[in-house]
Amino acid sequence: MQNKGFTLIEMVVAVAIFTLLVGTTSSIFLSSIKTQKQGLATQEILDQTSYLMEYMSRSIRMAKKDISGSCTGIVKLNYEFSGQCLKLRNYKDLCQQFCLDGSRMKNEKGEYLTSDSLNVSSFSVTLSGATQNDDIQPMTIISIDIQGKDDAAIKIQTSVSQRNLDVEK
Numbered sequence: 001m002q003n004k005g006f007t008l009i010e011m012v013v014a015v016a017i018f019t020l021l022v023g024t025t026s027s028i029f030l031s032s033i034k035t036q037k038q039g040l041a042t043q044e045i046l047d048q049t050s051y052l053m054e055y056m057s058r059s060i061r062m063a064k065k066d067i068s069g070s071c072t073g074i075v076k077l078n079y080e081f082s083g084q085c086l087k088l089r090n091y092k093d094l095c096q097q098f099c100l101d102g103s104r105m106k107n108e109k110g111e112y113l114t115s116d117s118l119n120v121s122s123f124s125v126t127l128s129g130a131t132q133n134d135d136i137q138p139m140t141i142i143s144i145d146i147q148g149k150d151d152a153a154i155k156i157q158t159s160v161s162q163r164n165l166d167v168e169k
Contacts, residue, residue, distance in 0.1 A: 038150055038152065041148055041149045041150040041152040042148075042152045042154075044117070044148060044149070045118060045146060045147075045152045045153070045154050046154065048114060048115060048146075049118075049144065049146055049156055052105060052113050052114060052144070053142065053156060053158055055113065056086075056098055056142060057142070057158055057160045059088065059090055059096055059098075060079070060086075060088060060140050060142075060160045060162070061160050061161070061162060061163050062091040062163055063078060063079065063088040063089060063090060063091070063096075063138075063162055063164075064089045064090070064091060064093065064164065065077070065078050065089070065132070065164075066078070066088070066089045070095070071087055071089045071095035071096075072087050072088070072089070073087075074131075076131070076132035077130055077131060077132070078127075078129070078130045078131075078138040078162060079127050079130045079138065079140055080130075081125040081127055083099075084099055084100040084123060085097050085098070085099040085100075086098045086099075086125050086140075086142075095108060096108055098113070100120055100123040103119040103120050103121070104116065104118070104120060105120055105123065105144075114146070117148060117149055118146050118147070118148050119146065119147045119148070120144060120145070120146050121146070121147055122143065122144065122145035123142075123143075123144055124142075124143045124144075125140060125141065125142055125143075126140070126141040126143075127139075127140055127141075128140075128141075137161055137162065137165065138161065139159060139160065139162070140159070140160050140161075140162075141157065141158070141160075142157065142158055142159075142160070143156070143157040144156055144157075
């Protein structure tokens with residue numbers, strides 16, 4: 001007797017194996033797409049946060065003492081942080097500030113330094129040696145918490161010392 005076909009059990013087993021292979025392949029493919037999407041969101045938040053911190057650090061490092069007090073509000077003060085705004089006199093002798101406006105960082109011109117796809121949840125500044133009366137070189141510690149798309153979040157902190165020596169004038 002010659003058997004020229006498949007039995008029902010053979011057919012069910014073949015379909016089950018095929019379904020298992022297709023399901024596993026699809027699951028791996030969807031998982032890799034999700035991982036790539038999260039990686040891109042993390043890369044975007046890192047790029048923008050790095051730019052923001054580098055821009056702010058450079059301005060703080062190159063800042064000058066506000067001799068007249070017209071920028072910081074206090075005579076001979078290096079930096080002033082109040083009301084979620086960091087104020088300083090930059091190397092061009094212009095008043096510069098970095099403020100948290102809602103969930104975005106902006107400068108003294110009202111231009112946003114972070115995109116609307118990011119949410120700045122915390123902006124804090126710790127100042128030391130900012131006054132003329134101490135013998136400490138001015139140093140600023142900036143801490144920022146930022147959350148982006150797809151639950152990508154970063155907490156970043158940097159310490160910046162003023163480039164120019166803090167000598168009495």
